Amino acid sequence: MHESKIADKSTPYWWESAPVMPLQSQPLARMLDVAIVGAGYAGLSAGLALAREGRSVAAFDAMNPGEGASSRNGGMTSGSIRPDYVTITRRFGERKAMEVEAEGKVARDFLYDFISSERLECDFQLVGQFKGAIGFEQYEKMARGAEALAKKLGIEAYAVPYAEQRNYVGTDFYRGGTVRMDIGGLHPAKFHAELLRVALASGVTVHSSTSVISIERDGSVFRVKTSAGTVQARQVLVCTNGYTDGAVPFLRRRLVPVRSRMIATEELAPELMARLMPKQMMMIEGRQLGFYYRPSPDGKRILLGGRDSSRTGDPEAPKLYLRQGLVSLFPELANVRLSHSWFGNVAMNRHMLPRIFEKDGIVYATGFCGSGVVWGPWIGMRAAHKLMGNNERARTTFDFAPPPAIPFYRGNPWFLPVMIGSYRIQDRIAQWRA
Template identity: 35%
Template sequence: MPRLAVATRDDASLPASVDVVVVGGGLTGTSAAHELAIAGRSVLVLDAAAAGSGASSRNAGMVGRYLKYSFGELMEARGLDTAKSIFGEMQRVYEECIARIRDEGMDCALRMQGRVVGAVSPAHRERLYREWDLRGRHLGEAFRRLDEPRSEIGSRYYHGGVHIIDNAALQPALYADAMCRRAEAAGATIRSGCAVTGYVRERHGRFRVTTEHGNVVARDLIVATNGLTDARLPAFANRIAPINALMIATEELPGDVIASHWPQLRTYHDNRRNSNYMQVSPDGRRLVFGGRTGLHRSPTPQAAEALREEMIALFPALREVGLSHVWTGRCAVSADMFPHYGVSDGAHFALGYCFSGLAMAPYLGRRAARLLLDRDEGDSFFRHGALRPMPWLARQEALMPVIMRYYRWRDRPAPLAA
């Protein structure tokens, strides 16, 4: 597992009452807590583990403007104006994330080096080019086609690709810790190692929140648990499906290997639904590589070796390189594959990031808090009164590998000509 920068905040005492309890101390919860605290509310953030130690700090560290649906898919399904509105909000999500880090001096190794998306077959290449032609024409996003992607990434795996000019990378554990400190500096209290075991809304409208260490009465409640939402929060557990993302980091690599394989130090992934993704670590010494999403429930040696073999298939020069770290991040998807925030039966929530959480989670956490304060700033595509129930089969974690293997088969790579 990676060494996390996130501090453990585990004071033994709990207040009898607060204005707001926030369940979950990741990027969503700490962003909401900051917004509430600067508005003068007393805020208690409760996390079953160390605050920020879930997918908020255990992710690929890639910041962009992405949903599970492409711009072209949304344009066909909902019309050009709606697609432009949704992606316009995604642009604001991205800009808010970058501005927060820069304006507040967050030390999280932010790098503005762009992203390369590779195509694993000729059909995928044409789909990728169509998508980015549409995004360039209707959204003004800057990119360039990579008919010969080896100029950007040293692998014969790809049939083409695009270089997206305005994309970022950061060190997610440092970012999660910075967000915790930011919330605390505003006056919020963060309590790690204090699992919420349930809550009830009492007749006067307040919430009685039960924990492993006692009860707290709160005027308001925000649920910000995303992939770690479970049966202890039954009103939300059947609304999203958890998915584990698996990542590895290599031992330190020679400088010439890095220069020949990832010369511009961008972030990289392919355009399959179950893709591989990677970046060189902020210190420029290791490759951080992810994939096999949903196929493994824990970072076992067998899971790590399977992902390592996928890395070697892309980069044969890494065959003799060992691994220094293996970890998973527990993400979540909603029934309609969009992130959402809102209020359901009095409880506010922000959940279901569908692998866009690094930028989206703080944004929706802030907006959920402003909704609670009656200060939400205008319309948002992501605001809903309640999440749709997730089909029972989709919530069965044991079946997730079957679904993901189907996507891997459907999107299987086509061999390049010799």
């Protein structure tokens, strides 16, 4: 099937109202206080915090700023952590597990305050999130989890039984679900554009289409070799994630880039949107490879995403997979056209937790595992304060040892199709049992 028959455009829907743009070329500084690798959410947030404390800062991005995941994601402010409470407790102890849960709440509140105080125009709406259960057994487990969130952290979270499900989402696919009201949605490309605006206004220099080639220690400073020349910096902060390359081999061996693909429908009739998305919530699922979906900020389309096991090119199969997923949820959309289909890289690590760590004097802020809208700004700013020695403002439970390296991995995720295929089999079994 030809691309035009699946989706009209292969660029992100978000770029229609907030296109990513190259920046005017800037001369390289001979000496910087801090050189930042990456100008996405984390890099710009860190740069903003540093510049406002009087540091000379430059961020280097191999693409246009924001062209990676920062302008391609679903725009959900979930701050989701993939390992559940039990798994984190088993690996790191119960104290760490509770700290992770508690910091997610603080990080979301920080993001909402930041958007408000900086007057960032990014279509943010605190609409809540519904999570669909695959089977009644999973529903019972999720309901207990929602109750625990409400009791332990004061989050407005509650269970939605199957009989009440259509008040939240117009499908019978799930067997009930849960709601969290501390999660909302924004326009990710607008959010990045606004973050870039305030960072530049605060004195951060951003070099677009400027790859970092290598970082070397030279006495008390670092020599950062870029495609535009070499600069010296007293400190270096690496904020790459799903687009990490050979310039930082230590990090590259620890992050696996995974494609996340999204589709957008054409504009739907208001009465249809009201039936399918009655509360305009963000939507996720209890499957291993569940879909995530939401209304567009103007409430006229449905945007749906999921993991993509392809590794090269722009094949048709992943687009068809998402379209079939959309129709399995909403059969009445079987003949609806798709206006956009696009993909971007998220980064996974063996612990599946965001991370700040230091290696050979370089500080890293990375590993957002598909939840960078919340964790990018939060971790980026904590890392900035770590560089400045502001210990209280730098405090985070995610500042600990780097994630383990992945055996036999040097940047080519050859194992992804097999791994994602196994997850899909698990989801089919779970759905069959449901």
